[in-house]
Amino acid sequence: MASKETCRTELRSAVRLLSDRGLYSASKWAAEQLMGIEQDPAKHTPSHTRFQRGSSSIRRRFRAAAAGDSSATPSAGVSYVATPSMAGAEDYEYDAIDNDFYLLAKSYFDCREFRRAAHVLRDQTSKKAVFLRCYALYLAGEKRKEEEMIELEGPLGKSDTVNKENVSLERELSALRKNGTIDSFCLYVYGLVLKEKGSENLARTVLVEAVNSYPWNWSAWSELQSLCTTIETLNSLNLNNHWMKDFFLANTYQELRMHNESLSKYEYLQATFSFSNYIQAQIAKAQYNLREFELVEVIFEELLRNDPYRIEDMDMYSNVLYAKECFSALSYLAHRVFLTDKYRPESCCIIGNYYSLKGQHEKSVIYFRRALKLNINYLSAWTLMGHEYVEMKNTSAAVDAYRRAVDINPCDYRAWYGLGQAYEMMGMPFYALHYFKKSVFLQPNDSRLWIAMAQCYETEQLHMLEEAIKCYKRAANCNDREAIALHHLAKLHCKLGHTEEAAFYYKKDLDRMEAEEREGPNMVEALMFLAQHCKTKKRFEEAEVYCTRLLDYTGPEKETAESLLQGIRYEKLDVEHFPP
């Protein structure tokens, strides 16, 4: 890993360079990371550092020693390429006149008058001007494309409008690439164009070239990430070693659902960028996928303290609050994002979640719809809307919503699960199995999915108990928090007459309930079965223990236990008097 100071200087120049080229989100990202590097207390005013220190105290509590370890081990033997600063060198290759053109074009660009900007630069040949012209044209095309999408929305859906500039851009950029006069920013635009055209392989190659020659353009990395849909493609990329690559890998692992790998990468990065909100949010995301909701909540609380007007990733926070049923916190969050920017898909989603928690499903659907209007490919909104429709018993609408989610991302196990649930509700368990199978395939370590599938097999229509047992076993093996699986396993075995197995699982369930100090009908059932089982197996001491425990309960069980105890005493007597 490069030293903090190197990172700092590199990022500082990158921010300037990127914003000079109109790559705003990349420059935003770079600036965020720049501020994320821990400041050297000697060089800065105390007030500054105090702000940083104070805010991170809570998080530190949660940052376990493991994080510290990983940060202490820089990967040995890997030589990081520190690209010599490109910054500034180019700024002087213009003469003043050209620079004036560029300034005008850039002003137009900043006012979002893209075509005008491109027109001003039509005869400019410097790399910077070429890039800005291409980029402006691309953006103009994109803008027109979005307008057309609305204009051309027909009864059979939107037609595939395309960016009309792409053809000419591709031609120009590929010619530039061929004679070697292309710079890394133009390569980035070329990658965008190729990706939209669907030539993914070439797009990947071009983007790899772009990030290898200029690694600080986070937008290029994100585009590259979106093209890496399998671990094989990721491994086949020929990337230079640079600390930016670690950000990329962490992000890509996350998208590939390798949450633990991603988490360790982020924790390693946090050693340098210890105050980066971005990394914090990403860690939260990974933890959320690992279902560590407590931790996620703490991270988000701190994030909001540092960055109160943040909207990105806040929908995830709202999901956590929803799962924990924190009404007031969720409403507070919703109010805050509403005031900050109500027309963000995330904001709408948060409000939708709030209404859902309140049980007002119709209103919730309205807000999810709005979120989808703002971004038709907003995955979680489709899934959440499906959930709402399920609550409203409008199964066909739910099915439709879920299906759209899985068509956007076939790896969304929640939506597959939702589809299965919807069909099960309609009394089509066999049909639902297909969807449950899909969802457990994608998320084999989630006990809830296995339990849902098992219950599907268990329905009276299907009555495939052997298969149900298999599913429950899987569920019990993967951290079944509510311990539903054990109970069902015991019951099913009991039903099928496998008394030994049933006893085994009842015992296990009992132990678990004792460990978690839970009481309830399940406890009684387990005790009752075990008492009877031990009695028939002539293990009288054990049976007596269970019976005495049953005596603590009221109701018919108590009486049964008493009569059992009596029976045991008689039988014991028999055994004593007439040993076999």
Added chain:
Amino acid sequence: MAGLLKPPGNFALTPHKVSICILVQVYAPPSELSVPFPFSSVSHHNCLGIFLLSLTKACDSIFEPSLDELIAQLREIGGLLNHWLSDHLTRRLSSLASPDDLFNFFNDLRGILGGSDANVVDDDQIVLDPSSAIGMFVRRCLLAFNVMSFEGVCHLLSNIGTYCKESLSDCPPFELSHLDDSSNDPELEYESMELENFVFEKVSEEFEARKLANERVSFHSHAPGALFELVEDTDFPPSSSVEHIDRPREVSPCAPSTSDTLRGTGPPGGTFLRTNWQVQGYLSEQADAIEKHGSSFPIYAFESILKRLQKSAPELHRVHFLRYLNSLYHDDYPGALENLHRYFDYSAGTEGVEFVPDPSGCSGLGRYEIALLNLGMMHFHLGHPKQSLEVLIEAVRVSQQHSDDTCLAYTLAAICNLLSAIGFSNMTGIIGASYWPVAGIGTSSSIQQQLFVLLRRSLKRAESLKLKRLVASIHLEIAKFDLTHVQRPLLSFGPKASTKLRTCPANICKELWTSYHLISDFTDETSIMTTDGAFCTSWLQNLKKPRGSLVFSQENGIRSDSDIFHFSAQPSSIPGSVLHLLGSSYLVRAAAWETYGSAPLARINALVFATCFSDSSSSADAALAYAKLIQYLAVFKGYKEAFAALKIAEEKFLCVSKSIILLVKLQLLHERALHRGHLKLAQQLCDELGVLASPVTGVDMELKTEASLRHAQTLLAANQYDQAAAVAHSLFCMCYKFNMQVQNATVLLLLAEIHKRSGNAVSGIPYALACLSFCQSFNLDLLKASATLTLAELWLSLGPSHAKKALSLIHGAFPVLLGHGGLELRSRAFITEAKCYLAEPSFSVSEDPEMVLEPLRQASEELQVLEHHELASEAFYLMAIVYDKLGQLNEREDAAASFKKHIIALENPEDKDDPLSNFP
């Protein structure tokens, strides 16, 4: 129909439609004489009218033709005028340079429509009747233009620009729809190494071109069609009725009657879609084509079209259904499953099928039971009977829950079909008794009885719902059932009605007749719209064909007769599905006659099918009919002709694994090898036949039976009696287990034959008698006759004292044997007759030599045609003895020489001069 298609917004104006409007203006210029300016005669004028009419109806492709294609078509009809017409068209189109031009154009267009009151119009003046088809089209264009926003007008204008440019630059129409115009810069394209798009375009282009050029013909004459669709039915009775029962799979053309599916075409996006109902019509046409051609349908080409269609109209969910069909018929299980689920997730079963929107509003919940029905059919098709049954039972339950009677009727029919095709030996193991849909009957009843009850119930249900096609196909199914099942009393207790334990041919005849009758009465047929569209399509395509279609029809024999039928068809001609059903009733008839043993009638029915219905039915059915005809040829005319016919059939149908044609080829080769004494080859062929069957128990039963039957025959020919008997016994057990009674009769006969050949006549007789009684109860007349023959042979081999008895048995069976039997059977009868005479002590050769010689001569002639060396040598041997006794030495020498020839041929089997024997 038109009324339903009218709502505004469902009709997007595209450059192609503007072109049609321009042509309409030419056709009916305002205030002109009766024959307007550019036209030379009234008929000439009408020609353009017909052309315009078909343009508005045709749905040969979902994408509208380019200007080039339109001009090419114009050339065909324009005659002298073609330059004027196409010039005028391009001039007018390119003169539309600003939005205002478009406004003016549509203003002018309004002028050609006549007013509602006809009396103000001059006689000479041409006005377009606003309620005529073309008038309606013009009005819809006007309406669409009037409701269009300014952005829309701009888009239309730029689209017209592209449309003209495409034509002028002369580049292929689909190139521009993509981002890269590779035609302009091929080097660049190469450099970027992205060949996939390029190839994709090429393929789709090629496909389009081929389709446009000669869709119907190319499918039939080039792409051979036959693949075996339904794994289970490898023999008669045919698979055909499966096809109808899964009618809901087809995209029923009545769909547009629901407002749900009545969505207009997608807006242009490089390519332009035709109107909604044209797209729907196209899709159902393709669905039919896929079902008809099975896996010979071009999968990738069609898939790419579907992809494009989905891109330009993402909300058109029917596309997923077509994808499902496409993958299903190419045995792509994951693809089919995925697309099936996707389609029903989106459409909720409310598209297609005979969907009647329910006034009570329960339709809002979706009709997912149809999804289950389709899933069941899919599993059935792919040979997963267990899953299929599981799913279908779920479908029954769900449709009962939602009181969807139509779906229930179809599901029950599908279950019947499944049961009859698979023939589970133990159903109760597969489904719990309590889940059985017809819970009324006890679980103890056999599968046949359950099927019987199920058939009757579904018939009743279908009748009460007035689903005519379903009723017809259930009748066919019942006929098939009756064909092979003995009626038994359903009640196992109580007073027993006197039921004859035999099949009832009269019943079958009645069922067939009822089905036939119902089909002819299809007044509520709803697929007229597609027929209409398809008709116009074929007419438009016909423009490009050479006029000498008569020559063509002669070349192609049977096939193109019905092409002519198509062309001469009125728009209200018989819809394809009905033709299909009719055709399969003929197949069932042929099957029935074959079972009952009337060869000529079976042949005639198969011939009728092959002649009249092979176009409208699936290619597998057609192949089946051909196969049967070939078999008849082999049996009655010898192998030479059969192989000649087989060659024709092989060219016509694709000969790949499991196709019926391949099966027939193997059968013929095996029989011939047996006759010629090539036992090794015979065994090899027999094994080849065996591996065609699926390894799953209970599936492909017919094929398995056939294979082991032939195995036993081969062993018998090799004189390995013990092994042959063992094979036959195990075969008998299997047939018994799966309740295949008719096959059992054949096996019994084979056992009798084995005993006879092993010289153990006494133990052979009981088998022959058992076979006779089977034949009696199943009305298998021909089999009965041949069993009688075997019985006679058995008696005869017991000694000369039984010759009289044998002779009387043979004479009793002679009418059937000679009238319906094949060459082998007849000659065997003749030889046995002669042997009987010779064995009889009271008969003297010298008194009446012709009594013996005549049958022997007949037999030897027929056997030579058949190349059956063994029997032929026997005949010649007998002949030589007779001649010897008569003292006719020359004749004796001749006969002896022939005897020697056949014996040598039998003992030295060699493959000579035979192109077909190089199998495999």
